[in-house]
Amino acid sequence: MPLHRRGANRAAPDDNLQQQRFGHGKILSLSLSLSLLALMLGTAPCPASAAEHNIRFAHDGAPDAVYSQTFRKFGELASAHSGGKVAVKMYESAVLGGDREVTESAQRGDLQMGGCGTSNLGIFWPSAMAFDLPFIIDPAKKEALYRELNEGELGRYMNEQLAKVNLMALVYADCPNRHYMTNKRPIPDLPSLKGVKMRTTASPVDNMLAETLKMIPAPMGFAEIYTALQQGTIDGELLSLADYYTSRRGDVLHYTLPTSHSFTCMVGVISKSYWDSLPSDVQAALRKAASEACAFGQELVDRMDADGLKYSEQNRMTIHPFPAETRAAFLEAVKPVYDSFVPQIDPTFYSLLTATQK
Structure with missing residues (x-):
């Protein structure tokens, strides 16, 4: 159960959001998700890694979804900027559950990170519903939004609130409006x-x-x-x-x-207690990786939307x-x-x- 939630049942992100998840609507049952969760997080040994800090990052995006590519870029950059001290293992396509499940896992510390769409972040912090208001974000002004989320008071204030439920927003993966x-x-x-x-x-x-x-x-x-x-x-x-x-x-x-x-954005949230356990140089490397991955994602969105127009x-x-x-x-x-x-x-x-x- 979330430490602070709004609403009874999770429907989807979307958000969302609004992304390729599971491809062609294949449904992953809750029982299968729980079985995989037990297998990957409980009974199965983790692969050996030379890294000092191993981050398990789960989300529900299929491999070619826009935000999946952004999250993978974050993993690559995290390793590079930390000098190999950090290794990020991705669990894509909802093998460990959807937004709500993986975010709750990050809260509990079962996972280090989870992907949560802004439409579902409101389950954990109700004021996140602001992102869902129609026309709240102009596509032409997203750069200013992400600058403030990554470097400004907006991101700092948001994380002060999320810390109350043992979460921290780290990676912002842009999605097209x-x-x-x-x-x-x-x-x-x-x-x-x-x-x-x-x-x-x-x-x-x-x-x-x-x-x-x-x-x-x-x-x-x-x-x-x-x-x-x-x-x-x-x-x-x-x-x-x-x-x-x-x-x-x-x-x-x-x-x-x-x-x-x-508007929608996929947020890579990290367990606040896990974040606080990391040395300052690793935190700095992760912040740098997150900011650069966010910029990568914004450029990718423009290209993918153009591909979508051709496909339409x-x-x-x-x-x-x-x-x-x-x-x-x-x-x-x-x-x-x-x-x-x-x-x-x-x-x-x-x-x-x-x-x-x-």
Whole structure:
């Protein structure tokens, strides 16, 4: 159980987020996850390593997902900058569980690090829901956001709060902003979203937004989405073009309203107690590796989104225009979401976050 949680059941990241997880919706059962957890962390011996500090880092991204590549880059840089004192062993594709499970494992110290999407970070620190507010982060101003997270007061304040639940945000793996995508009917404007069964994450913001736009929210894990789209359980999801490509959604999603309203980032969280046990030179090496991996990820996102656009053209996806008047209508429609959730967010954190976008 998390030391501090919000919400009863984890649906998915997303976040998310919104990334290739398990490829084509293959579902990893909880029992299998627990069995693998026992095998890898409990009864099975760890491979021999010459490193002084061995970090087990688990997340649910498939190998070619954008954030998976960022996390692997972090591992490479951590070894290089520490002079080989650090070795990072990756457990990808949710073999040790999803966001919530691996983050809880980091809290307990069973793992040193876990990957958690910002949409699920709110389970452990409710004010993280600020990241889910529509249009909170302008894609053109992400560089300022990550600079403040890595080097500024925003990141320091956030980690002061996460320390209360024995976590620390170390690696920020950028993900492209997401759009609404559907498989059954065109969605050229906001009214056309009415009645769409839209997959949502665990985030209460995500679910209220869907309801505000007259959609039917359907919280579910990322592993379930592909099959749900095939079977008609849901009609669409929030997804970036990059993740539309890496998760091979070409045969199940056919229409896009390119809103770019939904920000997500995968956060490599580290056990705070483990972090505090590390010598200062190793901490410095890990911070440097994390910052450089974050920059690598931002560049990768741009390339992957371009690949996603090519893939959408190959699959004849209809990408509707999103003119200024539609964006204005969207901003007006989502005001109740801000009115409902902003008062619940730590005001200092919210002020620091929004300051990065000015």
